[in-house]
Structures are given as C-alpha cells and as structure tokens.
Amino acid sequence: DADVTQTPRNRITKTGKRIMLECSQTKGHDRMYWYRQDPGLGLRLIYYSFDVKDINKGEISDGYSVSRQAQAKFSLSLESAIPNQTALYFCATSDPGYNTGELFFGEGSRLTVL
C-alpha cells in the first residue's frame, strides 16, 4: 500500500461544483502539503500544514481551502470549481526530523473542470 494516498485519482466536474480531494498518510509525518502541477509551470504550493493546528497559505491559495482533520489526513476543497483549476494535484508529507527536508508524494489527483 502507498504511504501517501490520494482520492479520487481522477475526477471530472462542472463549473460551480464543490469538490474535495482527500489525502491520507501512514508515514506518521507532521507536515503535509498540497501542490498543483500544470504543464510548463511545474509544481506550485497551494496550502501547507506543519501540524493539526497549523494551516498556512502557499503561493496560489485563492479559490481553495483546506482542512487538517488529523495528523494523517489533509483535505483540499474547491468551493466553486472553475475551468482554470483543471490540473494535477499532489499531496505530500515531510518530517522535520529528516534534516534534508525531503517530501514524499502521493500519486496525484487529476481534476478536470468543464
């Protein structure tokens, strides 16, 4: 089983719909992140959380919200999806005890907004 699991893996939705992408991890890491990947733009940070009570905005948080339900769970919501939110979304975790700062990624959730 994957250490970082994202659901759903693929989703097609319509403009204006509310969408939630979920991430769960079995690595026991405190830090969790949501990135989006767009061709030619690389990965951009949406939100990150260093523990259950800590939520921080990343570079492109507008139009998104998050919830850290537990150490192991971090959800990303699009309250009213729009077509330019069509992208591949990645959840990642890290452990501050790893002094290299390495991130561990899920396999991605491909979202298409029509």
Add this chain to the structure above:
Amino acid sequence: GEDVEQSLFLSVREGDSSVINCTYTDSSSTYLYWYKQEPGAGLQLLTYIFSNMDMKQDQRLTVLLNKKDKHLSLRIADTQTGDSAIYFCAELYNQGGKLIFGQGTELSVKP
C-alpha cells in the same frame, strides 16, 4: 522572492550524457534537490545536495552546485530509455521550510 527556473525540454540519444540545468534565487537555501516524475506517477526524490558542497556523485548521477551563480545541474551518464521522465529542481526555502519547485525538464531519450 522565491523562484526556480529550468528549461522545459531536453532530448538525447541512448548512451549519451544528459545535463539538466536549474537556477534558483534564495541564496540561503540549505538543500537543493532533484526529483523525478515518471509518467502517471508522483514525484520521487532522485538526489539532493547540501549547500556547502560543490559536487555530489551517486552512480550515474552527478550534481554540481555553483553557489555564486545560484546554478544547479544534474548530469546523467550513459542515459537509458528508462531515464525518460520529467526532472524537477527544487530548493528548500528557509522561510517556512517550504520546497519551491522549478517548471520541470522533460527528458526524452531516443534509442
């Protein structure tokens, strides 16, 4: 500001060396990374270099760091078709412990 830049595409022949380049802006970065993304998969750490090093070698991979020019490169010796992937450069941005990624370089290896 925080910015990491890479060229988008590189094509090489099997058996040749590949060199993927990256520039970054945060001079206080402690770690710089190369991640690999295979088709349909997430990113996996390929290698990293600590900022007080100039070079790191790991089998077919050589990482060179020029701190003065804020330039990082990844050399893959004897490139194989299995090396075809997108390679991301990233820096550990000290303010907040975040990783900032480049745009990714798509490496295509032709037989």
